[in-house]
Amino acid sequence: MTATTIAAVRETDRVDESLVSAFGAIVGNDNVLASFDQRLGYARDRLPFAVFRERAGTLAGAVPRLVVRPANEDEIIRVVQLARARNTPIIPYGNGSGVLGGAIPLGGEIMLDTRRLDKIVSINPTDAVVTVQAGMNGAEFERQLNEAGYTCGHLPQSIEISTVGGWLACRGGGQASSRYGKIEDIVAGLKAVLPDGTPLEVRPVARRSVGPSIRDLMIGGEGAFGIITEATLRIWKKPEIERGVVLAFPTQQAAWDCARLIMQAELRPAVVRLYDRVESDERTKDIALFKTKPYLAMMMFSGSEPLVTVEQDMALAIAKELGGEIGPDAPFHHWKENRYVAYSQKWHDAGYFNDTIEVTGNWSAIPAMYDAIGNAVRKIHPGVHFGAHWSHVYPEGACQYMTIRLPPMADEVALPIHARLWDAVQELTLDHGGSIAHHHGAGLFRNPWMQRELGAGLNVLQTIKDALDPANLLNPGKLGLRPGPNAKDIRRD
Numbered sequence: 432m433t434a435t436t437i438a439a440v441r442e443t444d445r446v447d448e449s450l451v452s453a454f455g456a457i458v459g460n461d462n463v464l465a466s467f468d469q470r471l472g473y474a475r476d477r478l479p480f481a482v483f484r485e486r487a488g489t490l491a492g493a494v495p496r497l498v499v500r501p502a503n504e505d506e507i508i509r510v511v512q513l514a515r516a517r518n519t520p521i522i523p524y525g526n527g528s529g530v531l532g533g534a535i536p537l538g539g540e541i542m543l544d545t546r547r548l549d550k551i552v553s554i555n556p557t558d559a560v561v562t563v564q565a566g567m568n569g570a571e572f573e574r575q576l577n578e579a580g581y582t583c584g585h586l587p588q589s590i591e592i593s594t595v596g597g598w599l600a601c602r603g604g605g606q607a608s609s610r611y612g613k614i615e616d617i618v619a620g621l622k623a624v625l626p627d628g629t630p631l632e633v634r635p636v637a638r639r640s641v642g643p644s645i646r647d648l649m650i651g652g653e654g655a656f657g658i659i660t661e662a663t664l665r666i667w668k669k670p671e672i673e674r675g676v677v678l679a680f681p682t683q684q685a686a687w688d689c690a691r692l693i694m695q696a697e698l699r700p701a702v703v704r705l706y707d708r709v710e711s712d713e714r715t716k717d718i719a720l721f722k723t724k725p726y727l728a729m730m731m732f733s734g735s736e737p738l739v740t741v742e743q744d745m746a747l748a749i750a751k752e753l754g755g756e757i758g759p760d761a762p763f764h765h766w767k768e769n770r771y772v773a774y775s776q777k778w779h780d781a782g783y784f785n786d787t788i789e790v791t792g793n794w795s796a797i798p799a800m801y802d803a804i805g806n807a808v809r810k811i812h813p814g815v816h817f818g819a820h821w822s823h824v825y826p827e828g829a830c831q832y833m834t835i836r837l838p839p840m841a842d843e844v845a846l847p848i849h850a851r852l853w854d855a856v857q858e859l860t861l862d863h864g865g866s867i868a869h870h871h872g873a874g875l876f877r878n879p880w881m882q883r884e885l886g887a888g889l890n891v892l893q894t895i896k897d898a899l900d901p902a903n904l905l906n907p908g909k910l911g912l913r914p915g916p917n918a919k920d921i922r923r924d
């Protein structure tokens with residue numbers, strides 16, 4: 432791996448002034464960021480590999496040519512048209528909180544920062560939908576909805592550092608997904624700008640039967656098929672009450688069975704979180720009950736009082752059948768108070784190689800998948816920290832969210848091990864019939880496994896991409912799709 436130092440890039444960096452003035456004529460000169468340091472701020476998202484590279488003074492990808500900040504759909508259309516005329520690729524940018532490198536430039540791109548599109552357009556209480564501009568900050572959006580008496584039910588850990596458009600583009604999942612679903616279950620309609628500058632509207636009607644879903648080309652499209660400008664999301668009355676319960680289980684299997692049977696019984700707690708032994712121990716070390724029943728589970732029931740009581744009673748009856756016992760609620764309060772805190776930065780600052788990988792497996796496969804991944808990871812490096820939890824559960828399966836952390840060591844040693852860890856996790860997930868990604872998206876870092884994940888579907892996606900974007904101008908090289916010419920291979924270059 433030949434490292435491109437940031438200092439060396441700065442040395443040779445040149446800005447194309449004609450591009451600055453051409454985009455400035457559309458969005459205003461103040462909304463074109465051209466200085467090296469301003470553009471460096473957009474050279475990576477939160478992909479841990481890119482954070483490791485930056486910590487070592489190097490770049491995973493490239494510094495974008497420019498950053499443009501349009502204010503509305505019309506300006507976005509004109510930016511896209513100009514970029515096409517100048518053969519300049521564009522990466523839509525939300526808030527850079529993605530962890531798979533979806534917003535990392537690979538050479539020659541401009542960034543289209545959506546954050547000036549930052550308002551709720553309307554709330555329609557009769558249809559129970561909200562229309563919101565794509566660049567609105569997630570926490571601010573939910574705060575304004577709450578003020579109006581609603582929630583959209585999408586509460587990712589990164590809510591404070593992500594945009595609504597980023598949620599859709601990555602096909603994200605929030606902490607209350609067992610009740611409200613992932614973002615694809617919440618989106619009723621959207622507006623986007625296609626790679627040739629054509630505006631696209633998917634109207635927010637209740638349901639439709641008019642061929643395959645065009646909406647779903649944008650949800651999870653990671654900016655490769657269009658730039659999302661507006662979304663209409665389902666909303667619900669802000670819950671009257673929320674009740675948290677902590678449970679201790681004698682075995683991991685009992686905890687898994689409990690979540691499965693609750694979801695299969697058509698109960699929908701707002702939050703269901705199960706922790707493996709490593710993550711349970713971290714949260715329960717001072718609680719006596721967990722000495723005999725060491726597996727931690729937490730649930731939150733929310734809504735109106737009578738429904739919450741019935742749902743909680745039924746869920747707890749299932750837990751009891753499986754040996755689950757109610758414990759002190761301190762772990763629940765700790766989780767709730769810290770639910771939007773990002774922990775990875777403290778590990779990065781201390782020199783560790785911390786990463787998280789979320790995959791999906793069905794209940795019948797999860798026990799073997801969890802064991803196989805844990806064993807493989809520990810074999811690759813005995814000093815690795817490996818812990819998992821399951822906090823998005825469905826009738827058929829769950830998301831397995833794993834934290835993998837290598838102790839401080841030289842980058843030359845750590846990065847090849849880090850690559851082997853990723854490979855083991857993704858391949859073993861596929862071996863067990865699972866999906867390589869539950870809610871973080873595919874971005875750039877999952878490119879090597881997209882062919883095995885999608886099979887012939889990847890060719891379908893590439894064919895659609897080629898038809899919509901023949902010049903490969905919208906976020907090239909992501910989602911396992913063809914990169915642009917001279918694109919950097921972040922693992923090799």
Ligand SMILES: Cc1cc2nc3c(=O)[nH]c(=O)nc-3n(C[C@H](O)[C@H](O)[C@H](O)COP(=O)(O)OP(=O)(O)OC[C@H]3O[C@@H](n4cnc5c(N)ncnc54)[C@H](O)[C@@H]3O)c2cc1C
Binds near residue numbers: 659
């Ligand atoms: C600490 C931490 C916790 C996290 N927790 C969660 C979680 O609980 N749930 C979850 O789902 N994710 C989580 N993530 C991942 C990340 O926050 C999400 O993927 C988020 O949706 C990205 O939003 P963003 O606005 O920051 O997008 P960005 O990172 O800026 O972009 C992500 C991708 O979307 C594309 N994109 C962005 N906006 C648009 C648009 N308007 N139109 C088209 N394409 C666009 C970009 O080109 C890029 O490919 C977490 C990340 C961190 C760092």
